[in-house]
Amino acid sequence: MENTETLIKELAARREERLSSRRSAMMLGGAALAGLALSRVANAQSTTIGDPDILNFALNLEYLEAQFYTLATAGVTIDKYSTPVSVTGGGGTAGSVTLKPNFAPVQFSTTVLQDYANETAMEERNHVSFLSTALGASAVAMPNIDLYNSFNALAMAAGLGSSFDPFANETNFLLGAFIFEDVGVTAYNGAAPLLSSKTYLQAAAGILAVEAYHAGSIRTRIYAAGTAAQSASQKIAAARASLSAAAVTPAPSMPDDIGVGMEASGAATIVDADSNAITFSRSTAQVLSIVYGGSKPGVFFPGGLNGTIK
Numbered sequence: 001m002e003n004t005e006t007l008i009k010e011l012a013a014r015r016e017e018r019l020s021s022r023r024s025a026m027m028l029g030g031a032a033l034a035g036l037a038l039s040r041v042a043n044a045q046s047t048t049i050g051d052p053d054i055l056n057f058a059l060n061l062e063y064l065e066a067q068f069y070t071l072a073t074a075g076v077t078i079d080k081y082s083t084p085v086s087v088t089g090g091g092g093t094a095g096s097v098t099l100k101p102n103f104a105p106v107q108f109s110t111t112v113l114q115d116y117a118n119e120t121a122m123e124e125r126n127h128v129s130f131l132s133t134a135l136g137a138s139a140v141a142m143p144n145i146d147l148y149n150s151f152n153a154l155a156m157a158a159g160l161g162s163s164f165d166p167f168a169n170e171t172n173f174l175l176g177a178f179i180f181e182d183v184g185v186t187a188y189n190g191a192a193p194l195l196s197s198k199t200y201l202q203a204a205a206g207i208l209a210v211e212a213y214h215a216g217s218i219r220t221r222i223y224a225a226g227t228a229a230q231s232a233s234q235k236i237a238a239a240r241a242s243l244s245a246a247a248v249t250p251a252p253s254m255p256d257d258i259g260v261g262m263e264a265s266g267a268a269t270i271v272d273a274d275s276n277a278i279t280f281s282r283s284t285a286q287v288l289s290i291v292y293g294g295s296k297p298g299v300f301f302p303g304g305l306n307g308t309i310k
Contacts, residue, residue: 049308051200054191055131056140056307057284058204061187062127063087063142064291064300065180067097069121071147072166072173073114075105078125085125089132092141095303100148100165106173113170113221120177120214127207134203140306150299151176157293158239160232174222175232181215182257182272183240183290186282212279219270222260234259237272240290244282247289256280284309 063078066085070078077097078085087094108114132139147166155164166176188208195201222229241255257280258272273279282290288310293299297310304310 049194051195051197052135052138053308054194055135055200055204056138057305057309058188058191058207059089059128059131059135059140060143060301060305060307061184061287061291062124062131064145065184066121066124066128067142067145068147068166068176068180069117069124071097071099071103072106072176073117073121075103078128081125083125085128086132087128087142089139089141089306090135090137092306094142095144098144098146098148098302100167104167106167106170108170110170113174116217116221117173120217123210123214127210130203130207134200143301143306144303146300146302149302150293153293153299154179154236154239158235160235171225171229174218174225174229175236177214177218178222178233178260179236179240181211181218182237183282183287184211185215185272186256186280187284187287189279189281190283190287215272216270219260219272223268223270230259230261234261243289243293244286246295247283247285256282256286 066078070076070081074081077087079087079094106117108117151164151166152162156162164172164175166172185208188204188211192201192204192208195204219233222233237257237259238255241257244256245251256274258269261269263269271277288305289295291300292304297304
Protein backbone atom coordinates (compact mmCIF):
# COMPACT_ATOMS: atom_id res chain seq x y z
CA MET A 1 0.00 0.00 0.00
CA GLU A 2 1.43 3.34 -1.02
CA ASN A 3 2.25 5.76 1.77
CA THR A 4 0.73 9.23 1.93
CA GLU A 5 3.84 11.01 0.62
CA THR A 6 4.01 8.82 -2.48
CA LEU A 7 0.30 9.29 -3.14
CA ILE A 8 0.56 13.08 -2.90
CA LYS A 9 3.51 13.08 -5.32
CA GLU A 10 1.61 10.97 -7.81
CA LEU A 11 -1.47 13.15 -7.56
CA ALA A 12 0.63 16.25 -8.14
CA ALA A 13 2.28 14.66 -11.18
CA ARG A 14 -1.05 13.67 -12.71
CA ARG A 15 -3.19 16.68 -11.84
CA GLU A 16 -2.48 18.58 -15.05
CA GLU A 17 -3.81 15.60 -17.00
CA ARG A 18 -6.95 15.47 -14.90
CA LEU A 19 -8.08 19.06 -15.32
CA SER A 20 -11.83 19.38 -15.63
CA SER A 21 -13.59 20.42 -18.81
CA ARG A 22 -14.30 23.89 -17.46
CA ARG A 23 -10.66 24.76 -18.15
CA SER A 24 -11.01 24.58 -21.94
CA ALA A 25 -12.68 27.98 -22.10
CA MET A 26 -9.46 29.57 -20.87
CA MET A 27 -7.74 28.91 -24.16
CA LEU A 28 -9.92 31.50 -25.88
CA GLY A 29 -7.79 34.43 -26.90
CA GLY A 30 -4.62 32.95 -25.41
CA ALA A 31 -2.92 32.65 -28.78
CA ALA A 32 -2.93 36.43 -29.09
CA LEU A 33 -0.05 36.56 -26.64
CA ALA A 34 2.23 34.13 -28.45
CA GLY A 35 4.35 36.91 -29.83
CA LEU A 36 4.83 38.51 -26.41
CA ALA A 37 6.75 35.60 -24.91
CA LEU A 38 9.36 34.36 -27.37
CA SER A 39 11.69 32.69 -24.93
CA ARG A 40 11.88 31.54 -21.37
CA VAL A 41 12.50 34.15 -18.68
CA ALA A 42 15.63 33.49 -16.64
CA ASN A 43 14.88 32.70 -13.01
CA ALA A 44 17.80 34.77 -11.80
CA GLN A 45 21.12 36.34 -12.67
CA SER A 46 22.84 34.02 -10.23
CA THR A 47 22.70 30.25 -9.82
CA THR A 48 22.66 30.65 -6.04
CA ILE A 49 19.29 31.75 -4.71
CA GLY A 50 18.69 32.21 -1.01
CA ASP A 51 15.73 33.15 1.15
CA PRO A 52 16.44 36.92 0.93
CA ASP A 53 16.35 36.69 -2.89
CA ILE A 54 12.97 34.98 -2.80
CA LEU A 55 11.56 37.48 -0.31
CA ASN A 56 12.84 40.38 -2.42
CA PHE A 57 11.11 38.83 -5.44
CA ALA A 58 7.91 38.90 -3.40
CA LEU A 59 8.62 42.47 -2.26
CA ASN A 60 8.72 43.66 -5.88
CA LEU A 61 5.26 42.19 -6.45
CA GLU A 62 3.97 43.70 -3.21
CA TYR A 63 5.17 47.14 -4.31
CA LEU A 64 3.06 46.70 -7.44
CA GLU A 65 -0.08 45.64 -5.59
CA ALA A 66 0.27 48.25 -2.85
CA GLN A 67 0.68 51.05 -5.38
CA PHE A 68 -2.31 49.88 -7.44
CA TYR A 69 -4.74 49.67 -4.52
CA THR A 70 -3.53 52.82 -2.78
CA LEU A 71 -3.78 54.85 -5.97
CA ALA A 72 -7.24 53.38 -6.65
CA THR A 73 -8.53 54.33 -3.21
CA ALA A 74 -6.52 57.34 -2.06
CA GLY A 75 -5.18 58.73 -5.33
CA VAL A 76 -1.57 58.84 -4.10
CA THR A 77 1.42 56.51 -4.10
CA ILE A 78 2.27 54.62 -0.91
CA ASP A 79 5.17 56.93 -0.03
CA LYS A 80 2.77 59.91 -0.20
CA TYR A 81 0.00 58.24 1.80
CA SER A 82 -1.11 59.79 5.11
CA THR A 83 0.95 57.09 6.83
CA PRO A 84 3.85 56.88 4.37
CA VAL A 85 5.37 53.54 3.44
CA SER A 86 9.03 53.56 2.44
CA VAL A 87 9.84 52.50 -1.12
CA THR A 88 13.63 52.71 -0.76
CA GLY A 89 14.06 49.28 0.79
CA GLY A 90 17.39 49.05 2.58
CA GLY A 91 18.39 52.49 1.38
CA GLY A 92 18.35 52.30 -2.41
CA THR A 93 16.93 54.69 -4.97
CA ALA A 94 13.27 54.03 -5.69
CA GLY A 95 11.75 54.05 -9.14
CA SER A 96 8.66 55.96 -10.19
CA VAL A 97 5.05 55.01 -10.97
CA THR A 98 3.70 55.79 -14.45
CA LEU A 99 0.04 56.81 -14.52
CA LYS A 100 -2.32 58.02 -17.22
CA PRO A 101 -2.46 61.76 -17.85
CA ASN A 102 -4.98 63.45 -15.57
CA PHE A 103 -5.07 60.39 -13.33
CA ALA A 104 -7.90 60.18 -10.80
CA PRO A 105 -8.71 57.44 -8.28
CA VAL A 106 -11.70 55.15 -8.67
CA GLN A 107 -15.02 56.87 -8.04
CA PHE A 108 -16.66 54.16 -5.97
CA SER A 109 -20.45 54.11 -5.83
CA THR A 110 -20.74 50.86 -3.88
CA THR A 111 -19.85 51.32 -0.21
CA VAL A 112 -19.07 47.64 0.35
CA LEU A 113 -16.64 47.54 -2.56
CA GLN A 114 -14.97 50.75 -1.43
CA ASP A 115 -14.56 49.33 2.07
CA TYR A 116 -13.02 46.19 0.61
CA ALA A 117 -10.65 48.22 -1.58
CA ASN A 118 -9.54 50.32 1.39
CA GLU A 119 -8.87 47.24 3.48
CA THR A 120 -6.90 45.57 0.69
CA ALA A 121 -4.83 48.71 0.12
CA MET A 122 -3.95 48.76 3.82
CA GLU A 123 -2.98 45.08 3.82
CA GLU A 124 -0.81 45.40 0.72
CA ARG A 125 1.01 48.36 2.29
CA ASN A 126 1.50 46.24 5.40
CA HIS A 127 2.99 43.49 3.25
CA VAL A 128 5.53 45.95 1.85
CA SER A 129 6.44 47.18 5.33
CA PHE A 130 6.67 43.65 6.74
CA LEU A 131 8.93 42.31 4.00
CA SER A 132 11.12 45.42 4.03
CA THR A 133 11.56 45.13 7.79
CA ALA A 134 12.24 41.39 7.63
CA LEU A 135 14.90 41.92 4.95
CA GLY A 136 16.45 44.95 6.63
CA ALA A 137 19.42 46.33 4.72
CA SER A 138 18.96 43.61 2.08
CA ALA A 139 15.51 44.87 1.04
CA VAL A 140 15.40 46.16 -2.53
CA ALA A 141 13.96 49.53 -3.44
CA MET A 142 10.83 49.77 -5.54
CA PRO A 143 11.57 49.43 -9.28
CA ASN A 144 9.87 51.51 -11.95
CA ILE A 145 6.20 50.53 -12.13
CA ASP A 146 3.86 51.25 -15.05
CA LEU A 147 0.12 51.36 -14.33
CA TYR A 148 -0.83 52.99 -17.63
CA ASN A 149 0.85 51.54 -20.74
CA SER A 150 0.87 48.13 -19.06
CA PHE A 151 -2.91 47.81 -18.93
CA ASN A 152 -3.27 49.06 -22.50
CA ALA A 153 -0.81 46.47 -23.80
CA LEU A 154 -2.40 43.58 -21.93
CA ALA A 155 -5.91 44.68 -22.90
CA MET A 156 -4.99 44.56 -26.57
CA ALA A 157 -3.25 41.20 -26.21
CA ALA A 158 -6.20 39.72 -24.32
CA GLY A 159 -8.74 40.96 -26.84
CA LEU A 160 -10.33 43.56 -24.57
CA GLY A 161 -9.72 46.48 -26.91
CA SER A 162 -6.89 48.90 -27.52
CA SER A 163 -6.94 50.42 -24.06
CA PHE A 164 -8.04 49.65 -20.53
CA ASP A 165 -8.20 52.00 -17.55
CA PRO A 166 -8.52 50.06 -14.26
CA PHE A 167 -9.34 53.28 -12.41
CA ALA A 168 -12.21 54.37 -14.69
CA ASN A 169 -15.03 52.63 -12.80
CA GLU A 170 -15.79 49.87 -10.31
CA THR A 171 -15.95 47.04 -12.85
CA ASN A 172 -12.63 48.03 -14.39
CA PHE A 173 -11.13 48.20 -10.91
CA LEU A 174 -12.27 44.63 -10.22
CA LEU A 175 -10.73 43.39 -13.46
CA GLY A 176 -7.49 45.25 -12.79
CA ALA A 177 -7.30 43.74 -9.31
CA PHE A 178 -8.14 40.33 -10.81
CA ILE A 179 -4.92 40.46 -12.82
CA PHE A 180 -2.75 40.88 -9.73
CA GLU A 181 -4.38 38.75 -7.07
CA ASP A 182 -4.35 35.38 -8.81
CA VAL A 183 -0.73 35.95 -9.86
CA GLY A 184 0.21 36.76 -6.28
CA VAL A 185 -1.38 33.58 -4.96
CA THR A 186 0.37 31.34 -7.50
CA ALA A 187 3.68 33.16 -6.95
CA TYR A 188 3.67 32.58 -3.19
CA ASN A 189 2.59 28.97 -3.69
CA GLY A 190 5.45 28.43 -6.12
CA ALA A 191 7.99 30.11 -3.87
CA ALA A 192 7.07 28.22 -0.69
CA PRO A 193 9.12 25.06 -1.42
CA LEU A 194 12.17 27.22 -2.21
CA LEU A 195 12.38 28.75 1.26
CA SER A 196 14.76 27.04 3.65
CA SER A 197 13.78 28.95 6.81
CA LYS A 198 10.65 27.69 8.54
CA THR A 199 10.12 31.16 9.96
CA TYR A 200 10.11 32.69 6.49
CA LEU A 201 7.96 29.85 5.20
CA GLN A 202 5.34 30.47 7.87
CA ALA A 203 5.31 34.19 7.07
CA ALA A 204 5.01 33.48 3.33
CA ALA A 205 2.15 31.07 4.00
CA GLY A 206 0.39 33.76 6.00
CA ILE A 207 0.78 36.30 3.18
CA LEU A 208 -0.41 33.71 0.65
CA ALA A 209 -3.55 33.19 2.72
CA VAL A 210 -4.30 36.91 2.74
CA GLU A 211 -3.69 37.15 -1.01
CA ALA A 212 -6.08 34.22 -1.45
CA TYR A 213 -8.72 36.06 0.60
CA HIS A 214 -8.24 39.05 -1.70
CA ALA A 215 -8.46 36.93 -4.84
CA GLY A 216 -11.57 35.13 -3.65
CA SER A 217 -13.30 38.40 -2.82
CA ILE A 218 -12.43 39.94 -6.20
CA ARG A 219 -13.52 36.84 -8.10
CA THR A 220 -16.81 36.69 -6.16
CA ARG A 221 -17.57 40.31 -7.03
CA ILE A 222 -16.73 39.72 -10.70
CA TYR A 223 -19.09 36.77 -10.73
CA ALA A 224 -21.84 38.93 -9.23
CA ALA A 225 -21.14 41.71 -11.75
CA GLY A 226 -22.58 39.61 -14.59
CA THR A 227 -21.66 38.00 -17.88
CA ALA A 228 -19.69 40.92 -19.36
CA ALA A 229 -17.31 41.08 -16.41
CA GLN A 230 -17.07 37.29 -16.33
CA SER A 231 -16.21 37.15 -20.02
CA ALA A 232 -13.49 39.77 -19.56
CA SER A 233 -12.02 37.78 -16.67
CA GLN A 234 -11.89 34.69 -18.86
CA LYS A 235 -9.94 36.56 -21.53
CA ILE A 236 -7.53 37.86 -18.90
CA ALA A 237 -7.09 34.36 -17.48
CA ALA A 238 -6.39 33.01 -20.96
CA ALA A 239 -3.78 35.72 -21.47
CA ARG A 240 -2.07 34.89 -18.19
CA ALA A 241 -2.15 31.17 -18.98
CA SER A 242 -0.56 31.77 -22.38
CA LEU A 243 2.24 33.88 -20.92
CA SER A 244 2.78 31.39 -18.10
CA ALA A 245 2.99 28.47 -20.53
CA ALA A 246 5.46 30.34 -22.73
CA ALA A 247 7.91 30.43 -19.81
CA VAL A 248 8.00 26.62 -19.56
CA THR A 249 9.84 24.20 -21.83
CA PRO A 250 8.06 22.20 -23.04
CA ALA A 251 4.89 24.22 -22.69
CA PRO A 252 2.13 22.52 -20.64
CA SER A 253 -0.78 21.03 -22.55
CA MET A 254 -3.40 22.59 -20.30
CA PRO A 255 -3.72 26.15 -18.96
CA ASP A 256 -2.93 26.97 -15.34
CA ASP A 257 -5.62 29.58 -14.97
CA ILE A 258 -9.41 29.74 -14.74
CA GLY A 259 -11.53 32.81 -15.35
CA VAL A 260 -14.72 33.57 -13.48
CA GLY A 261 -17.88 32.01 -14.88
CA MET A 262 -19.96 28.87 -14.68
CA GLU A 263 -19.40 25.23 -15.57
CA ALA A 264 -21.86 23.20 -17.62
CA SER A 265 -22.80 21.51 -14.33
CA GLY A 266 -24.01 24.84 -12.98
CA ALA A 267 -21.14 25.29 -10.53
CA ALA A 268 -19.38 28.64 -10.41
CA THR A 269 -15.66 28.99 -11.13
CA ILE A 270 -14.89 31.43 -8.36
CA VAL A 271 -12.02 29.32 -7.01
CA ASP A 272 -8.93 29.25 -9.24
CA ALA A 273 -7.70 25.70 -8.70
CA ASP A 274 -6.96 22.48 -10.55
CA SER A 275 -9.10 19.34 -10.69
CA ASN A 276 -7.81 18.30 -7.26
CA ALA A 277 -8.95 21.64 -5.79
CA ILE A 278 -5.31 22.65 -5.29
CA THR A 279 -4.38 26.20 -6.17
CA PHE A 280 -1.97 26.61 -9.06
CA SER A 281 1.74 27.10 -8.48
CA ARG A 282 3.97 29.22 -10.71
CA SER A 283 7.75 29.44 -10.88
CA THR A 284 9.52 32.77 -10.81
CA ALA A 285 9.99 32.48 -14.58
CA GLN A 286 6.26 32.05 -15.11
CA VAL A 287 5.39 34.97 -12.84
CA LEU A 288 7.95 37.18 -14.58
CA SER A 289 6.56 36.26 -17.98
CA ILE A 290 3.13 37.48 -16.87
CA VAL A 291 4.16 40.74 -15.21
CA TYR A 292 6.66 41.49 -18.01
CA GLY A 293 4.22 40.57 -20.76
CA GLY A 294 6.86 38.27 -22.26
CA SER A 295 10.46 37.19 -21.92
CA LYS A 296 11.98 40.63 -21.33
CA PRO A 297 11.24 43.41 -18.83
CA GLY A 298 8.17 45.38 -19.76
CA VAL A 299 4.47 45.92 -19.04
CA PHE A 300 4.20 46.43 -15.26
CA PHE A 301 7.97 46.53 -14.71
CA PRO A 302 9.45 48.32 -17.74
CA GLY A 303 12.96 48.30 -16.26
CA GLY A 304 12.70 44.89 -14.67
CA LEU A 305 12.50 43.88 -11.01
CA ASN A 306 15.13 44.82 -8.47
CA GLY A 307 17.12 42.03 -6.87
CA THR A 308 18.64 38.77 -7.98
CA ILE A 309 15.50 37.21 -9.46
CA LYS A 310 14.51 39.28 -12.47
